[in-house]
Amino acid sequence: MKKIVLFGSNGQVGWELQRSLPLLGDFAACDRSKVDLADFDAVSAYLRQERPDIIVNAAAYNAVELAETYEQDAERINFLLVKVLAEYAAENNAWLVHYSTDYVFNGASDIPYDETDLPDPLNAYGRSKALGEVAVAASGCNHLLLRTSWIYSSRGRNFAKTILNLAATKTEFSVVSDQTGAPTCASFIADTTVLCLYRILNSADTQSLSGTYHLVSSGYASWYEYASYLVTEALSLGIPLNCTEKDIRPVSGSEYPTKAVRPISSRLNNSKIQNAFNIIIPDWKTYIKRTLSDIARQG
Numbered sequence: 171m172k173k174i175v176l177f178g179s180n181g182q183v184g185w186e187l188q189r190s191l192p193l194l195g196d197f198a199a200c201d202r203s204k205v206d207l208a209d210f211d212a213v214s215a216y217l218r219q220e221r222p223d224i225i226v227n228a229a230a231y232n233a234v235e236l237a238e239t240y241e242q243d244a245e246r247i248n249f250l251l252v253k254v255l256a257e258y259a260a261e262n263n264a265w266l267v268h269y270s271t272d273y274v275f276n277g278a279s280d281i282p283y284d285e286t287d288l289p290d291p292l293n294a295y296g297r298s299k300a301l302g303e304v305a306v307a308a309s310g311c312n313h314l315l316l317r318t319s320w321i322y323s324s325r326g327r328n329f330a331k332t333i334l335n336l337a338a339t340k341t342e343f344s345v346v347s348d349q350t351g352a353p354t355c356a357s358f359i360a361d362t363t364v365l366c367l368y369r370i371l372n373s374a375d376t377q378s379l380s381g382t383y384h385l386v387s388s389g390y391a392s393w394y395e396y397a398s399y400l401v402t403e404a405l406s407l408g409i410p411l412n413c414t415e416k417d418i419r420p421v422s423g424s425e426y427p428t429k430a431v432r433p434i435s436s437r438l439n440n441s442k443i444q445n446a447f448n449i450i451i452p453d454w455k456t457y458i459k460r461t462l463s464d465i466a467r468q469g
């Protein structure tokens with residue numbers, strides 16, 4: 171039986187992974203209360219104790235604005251920790267599943283980025299995640315490096331929950347309309363990760379599946395289109411709001427200056443993972459209804 175260790179089990183994706191990773195073997199979830207991932211001696215000791223065949227790293231330093239000021243903190247988790255995990259995996263013939271981001275790209279492309287496009291991050295968070303990607307490749311370990319984008323879930327902090335909160339408390343508000351990407355549900359990311367691992371564990375040629383993949387919903391939207399859809403669907407589910415989509419004003423990103431520069435296009439081409447694992451990835455709207463129902467139930 172395979173031993174699977176999950177880091178970051180309290181995060182949006184990590185929480186969802188806890189539901190389905192146990193299907194694959196002997197499972198251990200690790201959150202901050204067990205190991206501070208900034209303490210690499212503690213991480214190495216935990217790995218030696220658990221001896222995983224599969225490491226799933228859903229932990230990250232995700233504070234995009236703070237990373238501009240505390241880039242070394244972001245690098246410690248998004249780069250140096252990943253190096254420790256990848257080198258352990260390489261030395262112990264384990265698989266590493268690691269998540270990266272659309273923010274490794276500069277967002278200037280007119281067409282969706284595919285896995286052969288070269289990273290060129292615009293901000294400190296993106297730079298730290300790009301370094302993590304390099305560390306995984308350099309270690310030579312078997313890996314699934316899954317780039318994703320615009321994650322939401324009924325847990326944690328995310329754009330979808332912010333919009334619902336604004337729509338419940340304001341009579342109008344503005345949302346950026348000139349940045350596009352694919353809103354992607356944490357439970358979809360978790361379920362697809364487990365499906366890919368299942369295929370790998372049952373494949374005659376596992377190593378050919380090792381690599382980088384874009385794991386995002388199909389289709390694209392601007393933040394404004396995404397917010398409008400959320401509000402419309404929430405109202406149709408009976409979630410009480412103060413606004414309709416007509417009360418949302420589209421604005422340019424330049425009207426919202428932030429420390430961290432954001433890519434204009436976060437569009438990632440997800441064909442490679444669909445073809446390699448023989449799966450069909452639904453449109454970004456598909457999972458939103460379910461998440462809204464969860465949020466409605468939580469009140």
Ligand SMILES: NC(=O)c1ccc[n+]([C@@H]2O[C@H](COP(=O)([O-])OP(=O)(O)OC[C@H]3O[C@@H](n4cnc5c(N)ncnc54)[C@H](OP(=O)(O)O)[C@@H]3O)[C@@H](O)[C@H]2O)c1
Binds near residue numbers: 201202
């Ligand atoms: N969120 C997005 O929109 C987005 C977009 C593209 C890619 N990604 C990538 O997708 C992956 C999953 O993202 P997510 O949104 O699920 O992340 P998340 O909700 O921010 O969760 C990250 C987890 O990492 C844990 N963590 C961070 N530093 C730690 C430390 N020193 N010790 C122990 N645990 C630590 C956090 O623990 P605590 O809960 O204790 O703080 C948290 O549970 C990440 O690799 C992220 O970079 C995210």
